[in-house]
Amino acid sequence: MSEQVLPIPDDITTPWWEATKEGKFLLQTCLECQHVQHYPRAVCIQCAGSQLHWVESAGQGVVDSYTVVHRAPSPAFTAPYVIARVQLSEGPTMLTRIVGAEESELACDLPVTLAWDSLSDGHQLPVFQVINSKQQ
Amino acid sequence: MSANTAIVGAAESDLGVTNASILTLQSQAITRALADAGLSLSDVDGLATSGVSRFSATQVADYLGIQPSWSDSTFAGGSAYEMYIARASQAIAAGQASTIVISFASNQRSARSRSLGGVVETHTPEAQFESPYGPLFPLSYYAMAAQRYMHDYGATRADLAQVAVLAREWALLNPKAFRYDAGPLTVDEVLAAPMMSSPLTTADCCLVTDGGGAVVVTSLERARDLAKPPVQILGYGESTTNTSMSQVPLLPTGAVASGKAAFSLAGLSPSDVDVVALYDSFTITVLLSLEALGFCEPGEAASLVASDRVRPGGDIPLNTSGGGLSYCHPGQYGVLLLVEAVRQLRGEAGARQVSNPQVALAHGTGGILSTHATVLLGVDR
Numbered sequence: 001m002s003e004q005v006l007p008i009p010d011d012i013t014t015p016w017w018e019a020t021k022e023g024k025f026l027l028q029t030c031l032e033c034q035h036v037q038h039y040p041r042a043v044c045i046q047c048a049g050s051q052l053h054w055v056e057s058a059g060q061g062v063v064d065s066y067t068v069v070h071r072a073p074s075p076a077f078t079a080p081y082v083i084a085r086v087q088l089s090e091g092p093t094m095l096t097r098i099v100g101a102e103e104s105e106l107a108c109d110l111p112v113t114l115a116w117d118s119l120s121d122g123h124q125l126p127v128f129q130v131i132n133s134k135q136q
Numbered sequence: 137m138s139a140n141t142a143i144v145g146a147a148e149s150d151l152g153v154t155n156a157s158i159l160t161l162q163s164q165a166i167t168r169a170l171a172d173a174g175l176s177l178s179d180v181d182g183l184a185t186s187g188v189s190r191f192s193a194t195q196v197a198d199y200l201g202i203q204p205s206w207s208d209s210t211f212a213g214g215s216a217y218e219m220y221i222a223r224a225s226q227a228i229a230a231g232q233a234s235t236i237v238i239s240f241a242s243n244q245r246s247a248r249s250r251s252l253g254g255v256v257e258t259h260t261p262e263a264q265f266e267s268p269y270g271p272l273f274p275l276s277y278y279a280m281a282a283q284r285y286m287h288d289y290g291a292t293r294a295d296l297a298q299v300a301v302l303a304r305e306w307a308l309l310n311p312k313a314f315r316y317d318a319g320p321l322t323v324d325e326v327l328a329a330p331m332m333s334s335p336l337t338t339a340d341c342c343l344v345t346d347g348g349g350a351v352v353v354t355s356l357e358r359a360r361d362l363a364k365p366p367v368q369i370l371g372y373g374e375s376t377t378n379t380s381m382s383q384v385p386l387l388p389t390g391a392v393a394s395g396k397a398a399f400s401l402a403g404l405s406p407s408d409v410d411v412v413a414l415y416d417s418f419t420i421t422v423l424l425s426l427e428a429l430g431f432c433e434p435g436e437a438a439s440l441v442a443s444d445r446v447r448p449g450g451d452i453p454l455n456t457s458g459g460g461l462s463y464c465h466p467g468q469y470g471v472l473l474l475v476e477a478v479r480q481l482r483g484e485a486g487a488r489q490v491s492n493p494q495v496a497l498a499h500g501t502g503g504i505l506s507t508h509a510t511v512l513l514g515v516d517r
Contacts, residue, residue: 005256007264017264039265039380065287065386067279068334069272073253077270083333085280085382095266095382103334108287125268 004076006121012040015054020124025114026054027090038092059114061086061128064093066106086112086128094126101130139225139401142359142366143513145173145352146478149241151464152314154346158188159199161241161348165471166200169350174363175235177202182233182353184208184220187240187468196239206233212376213502214415216240217351217470218509222372224353234354238474241348242466250344250467262380271381272333274417275341277504279333281386282420286335288387288435291423293335295438297326299419300339300461302441307458309448309488314343315462326419340419342460342469349471351478356516366516367478370404370495373397374509381504390508391428391499398497398510399430406430409512410493411480412452413473415501416459425499426454429510453490456480470500470509477513 009017019026028040031053035046043050066084069077082098084106098106099115112128119125147168149161156164162185170176183204189195193207206227210216217238224236244250254273256263271277285291304321307313315321321339329339359366374397375390399405406429414425423437431452432440440446446454457463457476464472477496479485498511 005263005267007268008258009264010259013264039261039382041261065280065284067271067276067283067336068331069270069276070331070333071252071272073251073270073272081270083269083271083276083280085386093382095269095271095380097269108284119268127269 004120006119007123012042016040017123019054020126021122023116023124025057025059025126027057027088027092028052029055036090036092038088038094057114058089061088061112063098063106063108063110063112065108066098068103082106084128097127099127099129101133105130105133139229139369139372140356141225141228141353141369142356142516143351143369143474143478144354144359144362144364144366145169145175146475147172147350148312148472148475149348151312151347152345153245154243155246156243156346158241158243159196161243161346162188162196162239163200165241165348165350166237166239169237169352172364173352175352179235180204180237182206182224182227182236184224184236185239186211186216187242204233206236212507214417214468214470215374215500215502215507215509216468217474218372218498218500218511219374219507221353221369221474221511222374225369225372228353228355234358236353237350238353238471239348239350240466240468240471242468243346244467245344245346260379266381274504275336276333277381278418278420279336280381281424281505282335284386285420285423291438293327294323295442296335296340296419296423297323298438298442299416299422300326302446303416303455303459303461305447306456306488307462310458310463313458313463314345315458336418336420342417342465343462345464345466347464347466347472349475351471351474360516365482367481368514368516369511370514371398371400371402371512372510373401374507376507378506379503387424388434389424389428389505391425391501391510394508394510395429395499398512402512404495404512409495409497411456411477411490411496412454413457413477413496413498414455415469415473415499416455416461417465417469417501419461421501422455425501429497429499448488456485456488456490473498473500474511481513481515
């Protein structure tokens with residue numbers, strides 16, 4: 001992939017992006033109410049608390065839904081590829097990509113596990129793969 | 137309890153491929169809607185619009201040489217125009233304005249200004265946590281909603297396609313429709329169209345056209361003295377749910393809340409509605425909205441859309457203009473839902489006219505199922 005549009009980390013998200021360089025997928029947990037959230041924010045969306053700390057995700061989830069993109073939005077992407085919503089075992093749902101799977105293997109509620117895709121600036125993007133995929 | 141306000145003028149700008157500027161099309165829509173009401177620009181003291189520039193209402197006011205005492209440029213995608221009906225009614229009730237124009241126009245087809253990936257604003261969480269994956273925006277979100285809907289209810293791509301087939305059927309009755317001369321559409325043609333973001337093909341997606349429209353809102357009392365029979369604003373409701381693709385469940389949508397609020401304010405139920413105008417950015421949008429608004433139970437929208445009930449002569453005539461799928465979709469379609477509802481209630485809809493409708497529903501959906509706004513309109517009684 002060329003001409004990647006790179007994320008610009010901010011005051012809240014810099015530790016999250018730094019951790020991806022070591023292959024760690026972090027989630028925010030609220031010290032007051034234990035709510036787990038992703039993407040990272042300045043505030044807990046369950047109790048409005050601001051005491052949030054980082055925990056590492058187990059990297060397990062299920063596909064909430066998915067779509068195969070057949071026409072890339074820019075030259076940075078090569079179609080086809082799979083965009084998905086994955087619900088993590090810790091609770092939050094995230095947008096991601098499913099890699100290394102045939103379309104016929106995909107389904108809602110399918111278990112998936114964490115993998116990584118490198119960005120050109122040294123950060124990594126958490127993606128997911130189908131457990132026991134025929135492609136692996 | 138109704139809002140004691142009414143729509144007294146409604147019009148489209150030129151539609152399709154216009155080679156005109158946004159402000160030319162805005163001017164057409166606004167002056168035509170005012171003429172329809174028997175009013176002129178000098179009567180306008182309120183203006184609601186978006187999609188023009190950063191200062192949209194201010195921009196249009198400047199262009200038309202007016203200085204309104206009330207304006208609104210709430211930017212919420214295609215449902216903003218249904219939201220403006222609520223705000224305009226409230227502003228009139230509060231005495232802040234007496235004659236409010238709600239307008240939108242776009243030249244997106246002529247200007248080729250639309251991109252598959254949407255607009256990425258680098259300071260937003262989506263730019264960091266979603267855009268790097270390369271979703272089509274808004275299409276991939278609707279595609280995931282469709283995939284989940286099919287999984288949960290056993291619906292098929294052919295069920296989605298029926299929405300596009302229905303839209304075409306109505307468009308063949310509307311000389312203003314982009315697909316007026318295109319002939320009927322079949323399920324097989326929708327299924328065979330190029331896949332964009334599965335399960336949605338190009339034929340599951342709305343048109344990309346130029347176009348626009350405007351409606352004029354005033355008090356019901358004053359409306360009764362104007363050129364055309366008033367179309368009463370009976371109720372409205374809205375819900376704002378998400379900008380990201382990940383933070384709320386795909387189903388059901390915020391249309392549940394917006395519909396409940398609108399029906400409650402109007403003291404009506406879905407069975408009271410005689411003509412239905414739903415935002416059809418994509419085929420799936422219509423199925424989700426029919427269920428969320430209470431026209432059928434969850435999972436039953438596909439069989440409803442395939443039935444005669446939503447077709448000419450049926451008891452739930454649906455998207456009678458031909459919709460965003462076959463009539464016109466200028467990027468934000470919401471104002472054109474209102475224009476069609478007004479025409480139907482006045483009996484001005486020509487070959488597609490519904491028989492003697494008393495109540496119409498217009499439901500806007502903005503962004504990625506992000507904003508939902510429902511308006512109930514009725515013949516003055």
